[in-house]
Amino acid sequence: MVIETHDLTKVYGEKIGCEKICLSVGEGQIFGFLGPNGAGKSTFVKMLVGLIKPTSGTAKLLGAPLGDVAARRRLGFLPENFRYQDWLSGRELLYYHAALAFIPRHERVSRIDEVLRMVKLSAAADGKIKTYSKGMQQRIGIAAALISDPDLLFLDEPTSALDPIGRLEVREIITSLRDRGKAVFLNSHLLSELEMICDSVAIIKGGRVVEEGTLTELLKGRVEVEVTASQLNGSMERVVEGLGRVLSGADTSVLVELDNEDMIPVLAARIIEAGGKLYNLSRKKRTLEELFLGAVKGGEA
């Protein structure tokens, strides 16, 4: 595991930042961390990268206890409110970060060129950061986070300032890192983006994790199927009886909730038995947005 936390808690006076968070992230995994504003996402990330100290609980990053300086050589971090010395050029900033990451002097130039190519900033590398657009500043921030070729990368809202093409490019960078066995911890509000690339997610609300698991498992959820059928002998309610229930729809198109996956072929057989013509029987997949809204709204009176 590259991240392991046990009951990690941060309390500010009477206000809870994070409470008893237990998470595990493995190598080569893209992990999405979601939650509404003020839920404690940034607090959790800041504890892991060493900006704030936990009130209680323990954590290991890359096998080393939290706060281990040497382990940070294998860590990359793009802060949420990224801001850099804007009087430097992009290349100078990366040189500075390369030196801070103890990259050997003779490797710095080639590594800087490599990350500049990755974030597509080679042409603008010698311009001052203050002349960069917000999107370019985000790219140079990502480049600074990648400079040490980290095994674990924390990205806090990495695509918030990027256009759709930029987002696609960042997604490609992230997936290429996973392909190389690197782990990426993503904090983002862009649920559709996370859904495209994450292997696992955790949803945090009020400082506590309320959902956690692989995306595949979490999105499976209830078994809902959309059915389009005509010329049934009897109503759809009757056909579905004992298998589940009709949630919505009328006439030929309905949404049906089944008790389990095995009921899907049984439902198809019943429709045929009832003399119906089956035009469509498709399983409705939950979106991450539905999962997220269900998780953060659940329990609210």
Added chain:
Amino acid sequence: MLTIARLTFKEALRKKILVAAIILSVLFLTVYGVGLHYATNAIEQENAQSAGRGMDDGPIAGADMMVESSKKLLVLLGLYFSSSIVSLLAILSSVGVVSSEIENGIIHAMMAKPIRRRDIILGKFGGYAAMLSVYSALLFLSVLLLNYFIAGAALGNVPLLIALFIIQPLVFLAVTLAGSTAFSTLANGIAAFTLYIASAVGGMLEQIGAMLNNDMLVNTGIVTSLLMPVDSIYRMIASLVTNVPGGSINAMFFGPFGAISAPSTAMVVYAILYLAGFVGLASFLFSRRDIG
């Protein structure tokens, strides 16, 4: 640490406050040079007139001493205001050295790098200390050169004097750095500036107390010096500059710019320990602080 120090030094060089300090220093040196020119002429005219009046050896020797003391006073004036300039430059340039980077988020990405928090503090201190040392040494030498070429006043012990002169802004830097790890930029600026005023006033009170033989005023100055030893360093410089034979009358002549009540060498040691203590405090406070 050296990486941070190098970047901090470059950053310090491009600060507007440094540009303002350079412009003001040039203005100060110009006004000081003009004043020095006319004051020297007046002193020498007065001296020539005294000699012309045919006084015997005793009064001429006294007149020479007066000329010498006047020239030293002019040096002290230059050094006193130069000390103020470098002390204020130290405060104003470094007032947000840590706090502003926390406030604007620049420090966040740096904190995840494999460096200890104390190295960030030492690097920041090193960068500003290098800038302030170069600046202070140049300003000190400028005052000395103006006195040498215009007034013909030469000083001994120049390396020691420069070293003492440089300690002054470095002490303020250490205090401001420590404040910057605990307070907001504005609060730290107000606190450091108040400390500067207290130090200057305390130093003046101590000299006036020594002139008037008033223990209460002297003790007030001593307590202030313990709280902020920068003025004591200036008095040490003043004592070395005015170290001419002639007894207490000479010391009195320099008034609040001199060192009637001269500090001991222990005060220099105290100032250096004080400086190191505040850098250590900055490191301690920063290592415990949550960077939100």
